[in-house]
Amino acid sequence: MTEKTTALVTGANKGIGYEVAAGLAREGMTVLLGSRDRERGEEAAARLRAADGDVRPVVLDVTDPATIEAAAAALTRLDVLVNNAGISGTAWVPPSATSPRTVWEVFETNVIGVLMVTNAMLPLLRRSPAARIVNVSSGVGSLAHHTDPGHYMSGLPPMATYPVSKTALNSLTVQYAKELRKDGILVNAAAPGACATDFSKDLPYKITRTAADGAAIIIRLATLGPDGPTGGFYDDEGIVPW
Template sequence: MTEKITALVTGANKGIGHEVAAGLAARGMTVLLGSRDRTRGEAAAARLRAAGADVRPVVLDVTDPATIEAVATGLTRLDVLVNNAGISGPLNEPPSATSPRTLREVFETNVIGVLTVTNALLPLLRRSPAARIVNVSSGVGSLAHHTDPDHYMSGLPASATYPISKTALNQLTVQYAKELRKDGILVNAAAPGACATDFTKDLPFPITRTAADGAAIVIKLATLPADGPTGGFFDDAGAVPW
């Protein structure tokens, strides 16, 4: 009997990550649900298992090499990696008021954490017949959006944390795609769009998109065919300008 495709989703105990885990499991995958908090991760996995999904919780803090190594050494197969875990930092704090410590904290999760997790799991992904890596980015990481006077993002308050961490993540995605193309591993960045989750609850405008809506593009990129794109940045409408 053929082994089931195995996926790992970081930061998956709630929000978009949770919906990605649910969506991949609904497509017949075994899903490892990564969460920093053991209790919350186990509860989230139990909810999905109650609906018939093959979902297993793993304690994974992308800023803690020990938890990353524990997950990596405990696996024998991995086909899909979704780097979803992320933090926002102070969105309304301008660059002139941002401390180096604050910027480091955001980069530690949103960029360095992605690199650390990916590198730890690459030996397994390289053995997969059709590995996929999806980095959950954001439209606010697009330099084109922020410099286009006709795009609403050009009018957003200046910030030196979340937006630039996602721009850096996009570049990291491109570099992994360049390196791993020869191995047949497709690596892409997803822009889920603003969704009604805990992550956006403090924004000063209503959001009607659900976490499941945001998860759709991530799931699509995680299940690309062999001739699918790599090194790209995509939302529901297609390619997002860098």
């Protein structure tokens, strides 16, 4: 590994994570493209390497401690961590009809996975002169949106999986920001918005926003200067209410 600024993006073989990897590579970083599937990760990294810069595949399943530990052990430097990997669970099922197992599966990736990856990478991030952590959340994690009668999210069907996991991730982001402030590590949550990716293909409405559009706020938070914010929740327009 060179001494060039190094970033790790989880769940980056496609969608928003792929575009984040591309954008950080264009910023001149060495980008480690995390993917559960080795072949898909290698293919994605090769495409980005040909077009955008130094992108290297890393096998990393955020629910598998062995792959997380192996990825951390293989690194000598890390400056930016983007916790992008996430799953939606069963859509449009109300809490009263949701099984605890389904909730656990979503939290295992969207919250516990973030905790495991972040903790494994912290020794490296603490050695960085300007470490940044970005947790990819969602506007549906905003309690303010869901309880505001004037906001469209207050009319969405109730769910106990994805929105709840993103609210929990927002809280986890704040707690990491509190802990790591003294180390100079900036930790923020990003709301990329609904984008036309495989993740949103089952939504009952047309989405025109691209994965690259969604990646922009994540890249911005990953490249904050020393006076940048920490412990916040942001989208393209600025602060998202909790």
